Amino acid sequence: MTLGRLGVLVGSSALGPGGERLTEAVAEAGAVLLQRHGGAGGAYLPPHRIDHEANLRRLSGEGCDRVLAVSSVGSLRAGLGVGSMLCPDDFIALHLGLSIFEDARGHGTRGFDPHWRGRVLAAWEEVEASPLRDGGVYWQAIGPRFETPAEIRLIAAHADVIGMTVAAECIAAAELGLHYAPICVVDNLANGIGPEPLSLAEFEAGREASAEALATALGSVVPRLAEVPA
Numbered sequence: 001m002t003l004g005r006l007g008v009l010v011g012s013s014a015l016g017p018g019g020e021r022l023t024e025a026v027a028e029a030g031a032v033l034l035q036r037h038g039g040a041g042g043a044y045l046p047p048h049r050i051d052h053e054a055n056l057r058r059l060s061g062e063g064c065d066r067v068l069a070v071s072s073v074g075s076l077r078a079g080l081g082v083g084s085m086l087c088p089d090d091f092i093a094l095h096l097g098l099s100i101f102e103d104a105r106g107h108g109t110r111g112f113d114p115h116w117r118g119r120v121l122a123a124w125e126e127v128e129a130s131p132l133r134d135g136g137v138y139w140q141a142i143g144p145r146f147e148t149p150a151e152i153r154l155i156a157a158h159a160d161v162i163g164m165t166v167a168a169e170c171i172a173a174a175e176l177g178l179h180y181a182p183i184c185v186v187d188n189l190a191n192g193i194g195p196e197p198l199s200l201a202e203f204e205a206g207r208e209a210s211a212e213a214l215a216t217a218l219g220s221v222v223p224r225l226a227e228v229p230a
Contacts, residue, residue, distance in 0.1 A: 003065075003227075003229055004063055004064055004065030004066065005030060005031055005032055005062060005063045005064045005065070005226070006029065006031040006032070006064065006066055006067075006068065006222070006225055006226040007031065007032045007034065007059035007062070007064035007066065007067040007068070007178070008022075008026050008031055008032065008033050008034070008067075008068050008070070008218075008222060009034050009036055009055065009059070009067055009068070009069045009070070009169065010022075010033065010034070010035055010036065010069075010070045011035070011036055011037060011070065011071055011072050011165070012035065012037055012044070012207075013072045013185065013187060013207040013208075013210065013211055013214065015035060018211055018212040018214075018215030018216060018219075019211065019215050020215075021215050021216065021218075021219040022215045022218045022219050022222070024219070025218065025219040025220075025222045025223055026222055028223065029222055029223040029226035029227075030226060031064075031222060031225075031226045032059055032062045032063075032064055034055060034058060034059060036050055036052075036055055036165060036169070037050065046143070046144045047143045047144055047164035047165050048142065048143050048144050048164070050165060050168075052098075052165070052168045052169050052171075052172045053100050053172045053176075055169070055172075056169065056172045056173050056176050056178060057176065059178065060176050060177075060178060064178065065177075065178060065179065065229075065230065066113075066116055066178060066179040066180075066181075066225075066229075066230040067169075067173055067178050067179065067180045067181070068120060068181060068183065068221075068222070068225060069166060069169055069170075069180060069181070069182045069183070070182075070183045070185065070214070070218065071163050071165055071166050071182055071183070071184050071185070072163065072184075072185055072187045072207055072210075073138070073161040073162060073163040073184040073185065073186055073187065074146075074161065074162045074163070074186070074187070074188050074189065074190035074191075074193075074198070075160075075161055075186045075188070075189050075190060075193060076139070076152065076155060076156040076159055076160055076161060076162060076190050076193060077156075077160055077193070078189065078193055078194075080133075080160065080161070080186055081186065081189070082186055082187060082188060082189070082206045082209060082210065083185075083186060083206075083209065083210050083213060084131075084133065084185075084186040085130055085131065085132050085133065085183060085184065085185050085186070085214070085217070086132065086133035086134075086135070086136045086160070086161065086183075086184050086186075087117060087120060087121055087124075087132055087133065087134060087135070087136075087181065087182065087183055087184070088112065088135065088136045088137060088138040088160070088161065088166075088182055088184060089112060089114075089117065089134075089135045089136065089137075090111065090112070090137050090138070091111070091112070091137065091138040091139070091140060091166065091167040091170065092137060092138070092139045092140070092158060092159055092167075093139075093140035093167035093168065093171075095140075095142060096140065096167060096168060096171065098168055098171050098172070099171070099175060100172060100175045100176065101175060105175075106175075108174075108175075110170060110171045110174045110175070111170065111174070112170060112180060112181055112182065113174075113179040113180055113181060113230060115179070115230060116179035116180070116181045116230035117181040119181075119225065119228050119229075119230065120181045120183070120221075120225065121134055123221050123224040123225050123228065124217070124221055126224065127217075127220040127221055127224060129216075129217035129220055129221055130213050130214075130216070130217045132183070132217075136159075136160035136161060136184075137158065137159040137160050137161075138159065138160070138161055138162070138163060138166050138167065138182065138184065139155050139158070139159035139161070139162045139163075140162075140163060140164060140165070140166060140167035140168065141155075141162055141163070141164055142164070143164035144164070146190075146191045146198050146203075147162065147190065147191055147192075148191065148192070149191055149192030149197075150192075152190045152191055152192040152193060153192065155190075156190070156193070161184050161186065162190055163184065166182050166184070170182070179230035183218075185210050185214050186206075186210070187203060187206040187207040187209075187210055188202055188203045188206045188207075
């Protein structure tokens with residue numbers, strides 16, 4: 001069996017403080033690093049403007065057969081604090097009318113690849129990286145605004161973390177034949193979970209605080225994942 005390349009799909013937080021270690025690890029492992037928010041000329045592309053199909057097709061075109069997706073999330077649980085990392089095992093994205101197909105093939109089920117997800121969890125444990133929670137439900141919001149406290153109360157009854165990209169990526173990856181598993185990093189408590197309303201400043205501070213530990217963990221895990229099949 002020919003082993004394809006590993007694709008590492010990240011947000012801007014993974015390339016913050018300490019991000020050079022991740023960049024070096026990806027390059028040395030022969031993997032492919034893609035920043036999902038990268039727009040023309042290096043401009044930041046907000047979540048609702050990202051072309052997920054194009055991103056995943058680019059990774060596929062680079063010879064990738066599996067994807068490790070790293071995503072910033074808000075926590076829907078007071079006990080799941082800033083800096084926590086988890087590997088969700090399911091998602092909710094009821095609003096997404098998304099498929100790369102224009103025919104009946106779009107009716108198939110989609111989800112995180114269980115075997116590849118298991119490989120990610122095993123590799124994380126082997127390198128003794130920062131603690132990684134196994135399981136949880138990811139809710140994909142529409143964005144780009146933060147949700148209201150009332151919306152969060154509704155969502156928190158059904159999910160553990162909230163973000164704006166991972167479910168859409170997973171669907172596109174599955175339809176392109178790419179194995180996909182996520183690592184989510186809590187950068188903030190969702191609006192209404194913490195004692196004060198969520199601000200952009202708080203969101204950015206949490207993202208920066210998590211970046212160093214995330215980059216260190218990924219720098220150790222990526223080389224191992226580049227050597228194992230999905």
